[in-house]
Amino acid sequence: MNVQKVSCKARCQYFVVTLKGAAYKWFKSLRLGTITSWKQFLEEFHQQHQATSDYIVPITSITNVMQGEKESLRRYIQRFNAEVAKVGRMSNDELKFAIAIGICLGSGLWGNMLKRELDGNEDFYEKAEIYIRIEEGNRVLGTDTSECTLASLSDPYKVY
Helix, strand or coil: CCCCCCCHHHHHHHHHCCCCHHHHHHHHHCCCCCCCCHHHHHHHHHHHHHHHHHCCCCHHHHHHCCCCCCCCHHHHHHHHHHHHHHHCCCCHHHHHHHHHHHCCCCCHHHHHHHHCCCCCHHHHHHHHHHHHHHHHHHHHHCCCCCCCCCCCCCCCCCCC
């Protein structure tokens, strides 16, 4: 629909029906009569939403996501993946590098990543799932060991 030849009031009304989420909440919070022109509406909208739309999370931010000493591997990977989603598209090498930095040094999964080349992200997540299940099994059995607290052992999760 071409709205260039439409009145300012109609433009505002048309634009409002396209808003969702935070933008719609912002619009609903405006007091009646505070917007008097299309130009003012656009200026206030841009002022409110420009900062969030222009910010791109740098890839280096995911290298700051570190597994806590008592944090489960599952929880760490969830936090890591949430940060990756903010960054957007990454190469497999960038992803492997970042996750290797964040996993507790000396843990079984970390050692496994060093010992062999993982074929890709799918291979990593399959291997991680094995370590997660063992970790959760230990917790259920009462040994309550996490990857980080086992870092001093050679490889407690080695499957024979």
